Amino acid sequence: MRREIPLIITTVAGLVFAVSYFIPHWPFGEAESIFGDWVAIIQAFAIWLGALNLVKVSLEKIYRKKEDALYAGIIIVCLLLTIAVGFYDGFTGGPQSSFRDTGTSFDWIYRFVYTPLTSTMFAMLAFFVASASYRAFRARNFEATLLLIAGFFVMGGRVPLFHLLLKPFTDVPYFSEFAGWIMAYPLTAGMTAIMIGIALGIMSSSLRIILGIERSHIGGGA
Amino acid sequence: MKVKMLLAVFLLLAICSNSYAQDTTAEGDTTAISVDSLRLPAPPGNLSGRDKPNDHGHAIILDWELSPDDGGGSNSVLRYDIYKWVPQLMLDINLVRDSIIIIQKIIRKTTDGIEEGSQADSMLKVFSKFSKDELFDIRNRLTDHIKAENEGLAEASKSYPENGAWLFIDKKPSGTKTFDHIGSKEFKSKGFVPDYADLYYRVDAVTITGAKASSEIFGPIQSSGQWYNTYRTPVVFSVFLFTILTVFYVMRAKQGADLYVRPLGGIEAVDDAIGRATEMGRPILYVLGLGSAADIATIASFTILGRVAKKVAEYQTELLVPTYDPIVMTVAQEVVKSAYLDAGRPDAYKEDTVHFVTQSQFAYVAAVNGIMLRELPATNVYMGKFFAESLILAETGALAGSIQISGTDEIAQIPFFIVACDYTLIGEELYAASAYLGKDPVLLGSLKAQDYAKAAIIILAVIGVIVAQFDFGHYYVDLFEVVN
Incomplete structure (x- = not known):
């Protein structure tokens, strides 16, 4: 029964969702929002599982004095500190305020610690794009050469410098038009083909899951 | 406590009755065509309506002919105002809805959008005297009250044109000939439109001076949901x-x-990559992405994880699975545990193989990148849903010298993985991988x-x-x- 019950739940939920796509009438039309509420409730409980797991794994690292025990210690301290600050603001802020209000210590942590750290990680993407582009545009084979040429024209069409270089000869923005053509036709065609494949893949996987043919996601072989 | 609550409801109804008296007066002014010093516009003609097809109900489509003064004649029509006739019961229910909104605001400790001296402000003052528990109780009772009263809307709407008033719904610019009145299906919402209740509509042509001319009234019409789209x-x-x-x-x-199925390079490489990790004595890092357990890409990834974990258990290599979502973590733990069991090595399974990191996108990236640079895994496997973090992860993995295998159905991220990884499953190949791995006919x-x-x-x-x-x-x- 350990495998059968999840399979039955999966099949019933899958069928209800599939049918609700074609039946707008109540209660089928509401299936998504009803299931959405259930997922939100489960998610709220699951976050505790996650937090406890994080604490357990971090404490184990500290206890066993692993190489990265220092980072585990920082995680524990930051976690407890943030919770403590949130509670403190919640209890001392008065009935008309929330711990998330602007100007609270919790808000300070969010704006001056969390946001800059997140932005820093995101900003690193710029450097990684540069290194990835260098690797991608090396003309090692026919496909890479084709990519290099397409990339040259698309980038050329998207910056005013190329248009400026052509200015003495013509007013027609050839680079821009050619870049637009690449984006509108070859790119769209390629992307559409991948999207059709993905849609069929999703449909096929969903069928396998609903029919119970594929069950590896519930911890067993297919 | 009960007395206090009854008092509150009484006060509320008293406030509501007074304010309603003001509202209906105001509505009365708008219902009558205003006398303007300038010429009145010609009214819109042939107002008609129909139930919106293929929907869940609670919606009506209105059509009308443009006023002769819209784009022609005196060309004075600026806009069209759309009105709906509602029974007195609906107006009463709306006022109770307003009070629930005020209670919600008090519970959430916010007074946004409430002007001093307004009717809402009066309600706020009345309800602020109650404790949070009492407010929850009052709110629930009022919600039940609305639910019960809604049952009588269909009957009440038959009293047209008595015991009701015209409510302004929306305005549309000149030149507009149709309007979709999409009501809310949520009975607690103020925009709720009841199904199977008689509805009456009117469209006013309005000039820049505010002069109005009303169309003929259209109705009754009923909205309903369909059983097939x-x-x-x-x-x-x-x-x-x-x-x-x-x-x-x-x-x-x-x-x-x-049945012949073409080989998938990325999947065939998994076994070699696990062998490489065993020879090098380094771990394998498996990243499930940022998707939830409800995403098909994540479900496909669970299957591949099961296969990888089984091989890892057989080869006695270390596996690291940092997760972004706690539900994904729970499922992944179950998948890996079952794989170790299938491989006949349940003793080798470690609880911290699959662990939760964070639900913040870039904090997760920072943690995974840290694992890559500290543990130097021999193989990184990225399977599932990835967004802006895909390239940061894959490039860091490439810098760490790991063999990288990726697969995602996020079209925008596929190029990044192709560039930075050794093998990439493109779109549908990710879903096919589970079937391909199983070799089950x-x-x-x-x-x-x-x-x-x-x-x-x-x-x-x-x-x-x-x-x-x-x-x-x-x-x-x-x-x-x-x-x-």
């Missing part, structure tokens, strides 16, 4: 045909037919069906290109049109 018939056919195709090939596979049968469906789509697309060159081409295109 005809707009989605092409999808029904596609799903039906695809299911038949899948069942056919699954049955053929069960009968022992030899039944699963391979479904893959075969997928391939034939693709062939059918290519043929239909080619026919479409040819047919589109002719006048009747749109008939062919219409066959595939799906309106959401």
